[in-house]
Amino acid sequence: xxxxxxxxxxxxDEGRLKNTTVLLTGANLLDVREGTERLPGRRGKxxxxxxxxxxxxxxxxxxxxEPDIELNxxxxxxFHQDLLLYRFDDFLLTGGFLPAINQLKKTGRIxxxxxxxxxxxxxxxxxxxGKLERNLYQIAGRILExxxxxVS
Numbered sequence: 001x002x003x004x005x006x007x008x009x010x011x012x013d014e015g016r017l018k019n020t021t022v023l024l025t026g027a028n029l030l031d032v033r034e035g036t037e038r039l040p041g042r043r044g045k046x047x048x049x050x051x052x053x054x055x056x057x058x059x060x061x062x063x064x065x066e067p068d069i070e071l072n073x074x075x076x077x078x079f080h081q082d083l084l085l086y087r088f089d090d091f092l093l094t095g096g097f098l099p100a101i102n103q104l105k106k107t108g109r110i111x112x113x114x115x116x117x118x119x120x121x122x123x124x125x126x127x128x129x130g131k132l133e134r135n136l137y138q139i140a141g142r143i144l145e146x147x148x149x150x151v152s
Contacts, residue, residue: 055096
C-alpha cells in the first residue's frame, strides 16, 4: 500500500491513536523503515520500538522442536547428538523460516509454493533496491557453480 504512513500520521494527529499500539508489518523491511521515518514524534516513548521477524537461529529451532534439550549443557548436547544432527538437516532444509518449518511438520515436505514465495520476496527486494534480477541470477549461478571449489 503506497503512502500508508500518511494515514497513520493523520490518525495520530487527530488523537485517535492515544493509548493504542499500532503493529506495522510488511514483506519489505525497507518500505516499513522508510514509512516510520516519516512519523517523527508519533512513534511512542518506549526504549525499543522496532522489531524484526527474522528466521529462527538453530538454537531457537531446537527450542521449538526439542524443548527438553538443554542447550547450555555439554552433557545434554552430547547425549542428543544424533537427534541434533537430524534436526540440523531439517533446519537447513527450512532455512529457519516458520512457514517452511510448519509445512515440513504438517506434511513431511516443503511445497514448491513456499520456495516460490521466498523467491518472490528476494526478487521484489532486489527490484525495490534498484538492482537487476538478471545480476542476482548470474551471481547466484556462479556461486552454485563454484561453491565447493576455491575461488578468488
